[in-house]
Amino acid sequence: MLPAQEALKPLVEGGISSEKQAIVENICEFFMAEGERQNITVNTPFLLNQPERVWWLESGQLNLYTVHLHEGKPEGKRYFF
Numbered sequence: 001m002l003p004a005q006e007a008l009k010p011l012v013e014g015g016i017s018s019e020k021q022a023i024v025e026n027i028c029e030f031f032m033a034e035g036e037r038q039n040i041t042v043n044t045p046f047l048l049n050q051p052e053r054v055w056w057l058e059s060g061q062l063n064l065y066t067v068h069l070h071e072g073k074p075e076g077k078r079y080f081f
Helices: 003-013 018-034
Strands: 065-070 073-080
């Protein structure tokens, strides 16, 4: 199974239309071809402060926190978003 097809499996099983499935599959394949893969662990924080970038979560889960920035670097307590 291709990565895009694997990513779509829950949607297909949930009853997504074939037209929507094709659109999402094209988006998945675009990200796989043009994107930059990053393996990030729970203890590897990174900033989502670049509005021109798009992130695609291929697998797993995401916990999103907000944090104060001081001179562009995270500082202080994290708050669950």
